[in-house]
Amino acid sequence: MSCRTAYDLLESEAMKRTTHLLALLVLFSTASAQYVEPWGATRALRMKEAAKLHDELAAMDKQVPYLSPAEQKWLDGELNSGNGKITERYMRVTDSQEYAVSTAKSGFALVLMPLNNLSSLKMACKDEALMWTEVASRLPDTQLWQAVDHLVELKIISKQSAKDFGNSFLAANATLRSQAILNAVVIPYLRGELNCQ
Numbered sequence: 001m002s003c004r005t006a007y008d009l010l011e012s013e014a015m016k017r018t019t020h021l022l023a024l025l026v027l028f029s030t031a032s033a034q035y036v037e038p039w040g041a042t043r044a045l046r047m048k049e050a051a052k053l054h055d056e057l058a059a060m061d062k063q064v065p066y067l068s069p070a071e072q073k074w075l076d077g078e079l080n081s082g083n084g085k086i087t088e089r090y091m092r093v094t095d096s097q098e099y100a101v102s103t104a105k106s107g108f109a110l111v112l113m114p115l116n117n118l119s120s121l122k123m124a125c126k127d128e129a130l131m132w133t134e135v136a137s138r139l140p141d142t143q144l145w146q147a148v149d150h151l152v153e154l155k156i157i158s159k160q161s162a163k164d165f166g167n168s169f170l171a172a173n174a175t176l177r178s179q180a181i182l183n184a185v186v187i188p189y190l191r192g193e194l195n196c197q
Contacts, residue, residue: 040184050118061108107144125196129189145171
């Protein structure tokens with residue numbers, strides 16, 4: 001099994017956990033009174049919220065440099081050195097700056113693209129709910145927030161940018177924001193109650 005396959009398996013497991021979390025949140029939301037986020041009331045307010053969240057995340061992303069081709073080649077070689085096995089060498093590379101940079105860049109890209117679309121395009125209600133669901137499922141990525149924490153420690157991402165997003169509890173704040181998205185957009189859409197005007 002290659003290292004990429006091992007990574008894909010880990011990523012698949014993370015996606016299963018995220019899907020399970022979303023299902024539980026939808027189930028439990030009907031059993032308890034939910035706080036409705038004011039920004040979810042209209043499409044214009046949701047577009048404004050998407051732009052705000054995009055800007056907060058983009059501010060951190062812009063501080064993260066791209067890896068040079070040589071750095072990317074080295075990182076890929078180190079990650080693949082165990083032929084699919086998690087080795088000490090693999091573990092060391094996951095603590096490297098290069099790994100944190102690569103993880104942060106790819107994690108931010110997966111969230112920033114739908115947020116950009118949500119903040120700038122008027123789309124069908126179904127498509128909007130789908131994009132918000134993408135954001136909610138990708139935002140609490142623990143690998144992303146571990147990488148961001150590492151980059152803050154290395155002073156690559158400023159503490160202020162991280163604080164603007166949600167102080168030192170980045171992963172916890174991302175999870176709370178995901179829950180807010182589910183409560184403000186996804187659950188109302190599933191119930192047929194989302195204002196798409």
